[in-house]
Amino acid sequence: MRSFLKNLAFSPLAFAVSFASGLGMGLTSAPVYAYFLGWIALIPLWVLICQPGVSFKRALGLAIAWGAGYHGFALSWITGVHPMTWMGVPWLASLAIALFCWFFITLWGTLIVLSWVVGMRLYSRFMQPTTLLARCSRVLFGLTLWCALEAFWALGSLYWTTLAFTQSPYNLAILHLGQLSGATTISAAIAAVNGLIAEWLLAQATPTKPRPLFLTLPIGLCLSLHLIGASLLQAPLNPTPETALRVGIIQGNIPNTIKLFPEGLRKAIEGYTAGYETLVAQGVNAVLTPETALPFIWNEQNRRYSSFQQAILRENTVAWLGTFSTQGSRLTNSLLTITGDGEIYSRYDKVKLVPLGEYIPFEDILGQLINRLSPLDAHLAPGSSEQIFDTPFGRAIVGICYDSAFGNHFRRQTAAGGEFIITASNNAHYSATMPAQHHAQDVMRAVESDRWIVRATNTGYSGIVDPHGRTIWISGLNTYETHADTIYRRQTQTLYVRWGDWLLLVLMGLSGLSIIQQKLT
Incomplete structure (x- = not known):
């Protein structure tokens, strides 16, 4: 040997x-x-x-x-x-x-x-x-x-x-x-x-x-x-009728190749409006759409004549809408809670922006190179890491796309009283492997937080995951789908939610003591 x-x-x-x-x-x-x-x-x-x-x-x-x-x-x-x-x-x-x-x-x-x-x-x-x-x-x-x-x-x-x-x-x-x-x-x-x-x-x-x-x-x-x-x-999860929440998911399946062009905008508005009405007819309490489902700024001028806004007013059911908002002169990638009266109840801005896609890391060094190679506008504004997302059904834990990789982002919101997780993503611009890996990230977040999670993506995989990480439902890939299901609000707190990454501190202490002990002997 x-x-x-x-x-x-x-x-x-x-x-x-x-x-x-x-x-x-x-x-x-x-x-x-x-x-x-x-x-x-x-x-x-x-x-x-x-x-x-x-x-x-x-x-x-x-x-x-x-x-x-x-x-x-x-x-x-x-x-x-x-x-x-x-x-x-x-x-x-x-x-x-x-x-x-x-x-x-x-x-x-x-x-x-x-x-x-x-x-x-x-x-x-x-x-x-x-x-x-x-x-x-x-x-x-x-x-x-x-x-x-x-x-x-x-x-x-x-x-x-x-x-x-x-x-x-x-x-x-x-x-x-x-x-x-x-x-x-x-x-x-x-x-x-x-x-x-x-x-x-x-x-x-x-x-x-x-x-x-x-x-x-x-x-x-x-x-x-x-x-x-x-x-x-x-x-045991011990769900009760009092904590039940009927949610709907729309997977719009709008390819990125048309999403920002007139054809894509028309298809998005039609698809999400029809999906919203279908899910409301199935008795859901709220409807979740993917990241930037309607890829324009959701302001008074743009929403006034939107068929999606008119459907909300007509059906009087909450929608969690992925769209753009503004932060000063810059755009934010946002998820809005829109109540039945058409008003914005709460707003969450994506915290972890995608490097090279939504912003340029080391911009002083790489900015000129990336801007020469790509016409992408890679300069969105990130949201605050201290955001709270209240809804008519209680406090929610939110992640948009890349946020899913950061466990502490979800831990903080859970410790602040979040009772269920909603995530919205658009993985259309990557190979089929990425949506599967993204689902795996959200499974980890559901288990760590001990929360139900509702996932809405543009082209897949959308899904429902229970607090034990079991996938209750998962969509197909590159398909238009709507799905209604029941999740349950929870107020439990795992050791991780309460104390954070305490094990790392313990390991560092033990490792330090071990080094000292060996030096002494």
Whole structure:
């Protein structure tokens, strides 16, 4: 084993192995959903970078290979924006934009892996684990560092592919660990299992091999975590008639190629008006439309003669309308509560804008390049992170499109009294993989918050998800659909909702104590 690992670590094949294991992590998400690979896909990278004698430069190369495999595959749906010839963008320029976006977001995700490898190399250099306890301490440091990096990345605008994300939407038992301390709980669990197996393999290459009993640690941990999650999954929801809310969803299916042109506007107004009337006839209390369902500013002048506004006045039923509003001289991507009298009851402005689509990150550096390559107006104004969205049925938790990737955004609204989640999205400009991954993000948010979630998208997948993450209904892709269903308002608060990401602080404290203890001994 010792000679095999040493030969592999110093051979060119090591980069292929690292890339393949990163690709394996990528296969855990849509469209493959091989979530079980998440529990082993980090092992090769861990073993290779911790192998004695591997240079710092080589370790960084292995990190890049792993990050490119994971983030490059999982985020490849971004290339679905090509071609943009319908916007007047030349075919080659459109391809350049798509490839640049893919490269940029892959690189950004890979920076997490690079930072983690740097930290692991520094730790191994100064601590030099040789005993079983020291190896467990390195595992603790490794999983703490990974979770800390994910938490730091979540403070920014480019955030999607966490380790926790690899288990959604099908490993519901593990997803329920998110009720304890959010995505950190799940990422820490995955990193711990991978790390313990990796350290067992590394120890096999030493003169003092650990007992086979050591291997029972990761196996036992994995099984125990699934059992804990399964027990949370079995908790009864106890819905009552008093908390029931009948909601309707309209999936308008307006292709982006026509959405902003007269044909698309006409089709949108007709489709959403007809869908609203159909759902009202089915007895719903409110109707949810997708992100920018009616892609114009919903002001007095524009809404006065809108058939959708007239339908609301006629049917006297609440609508949650995706449209544009204004913030000073800039537009906002908004969701409005419109009551039966046609008035705006509440407004939510999208907080997390899509990089390169709705705003330009590092605009001073990238602004001129993007503006030369694309005619997109990438300058929407973000909403306040402290927004509250009250409705005639109680306080709601809201996310528009990219907001779904940020668990703390939903946690804050839940802690503020939100009783159910509504999300509105438009995924029409990406490949079919992206809507499936977006649904997986919302499943995580439903479980973490212990709330029912209603999802309306332009072209799919719209859906209803219960607080246990079970998809009650999901739409087709690229279809016009309406759906009526019943959800239930809830006032429970999970440990994550009450205390936030407390586990990360505990892990950091334990890791610090472990380092001090090793230095003293």
